[in-house]
Amino acid sequence: MRGQSEKMKLIPLFLLAGMLAVSGCAKKVLSLMKVDDRILIASSEFLPSEKIKYQVGKEYGWKMVLKNEVKTIKVTETLTLPGAPKTWGPEPVGSRKREISSDLKTCITTDVINPADGKTFSSYWSIAKGDPIGDYKVDVSINGKHIQTFNFNIYDSSLTN
Template structure:
């Protein structure tokens, strides 16, 4: 589901998907995720090229992904201690900015 507002609820996911034109085989991409403040923890799958900024608000993930249909993607799952507020994801291929995704993590509405 496409949205720019994601409820801060453990297990909810957010991320991006890009369809590249005329692309076959493997794609090397870099994702820069900027948070409004540091989360309590950062977690990724093992084996990824992943780094965190000194202030803890920005992560960089590098991945080589097979894209036979030209689609690349990455998703994050909300965990306890993740911050509310405006988030931004920038996706680069060969150091060229391909797309920027801006969204907000919002409080879960009480019923």
């Protein structure tokens, strides 16, 4: 009986070792190290803001940094405008896919990317002639999981005077 009792004590250790071995095989969970909760606007550097002055060619976007390195991720970005723009610009190239809503106010882009340095990735847009003034929203998902929503306003200072 003594030998059997010692074997019984080893069973939990074998179970624990098995669970650790299986958990080591699981996919890494993506977690963000850094993300600004405001949209970034271009000047001499990208600065966080919730308001962007309407100026054709002005760039805005977002940037995220992962805690752990990855080779590739699938990024889905949903940009919703307050009204339909005159154009959504040229068709994307490469692996980037784009879908425009029937009311022309929302653009969903999907891309499989290799983050710079294995951790850093971003997306930028630029204001085009005919883009509407008002509240914008960008939703970002990574590998099918919603990560961040950015709300911001594009305004025309000539209309506020």
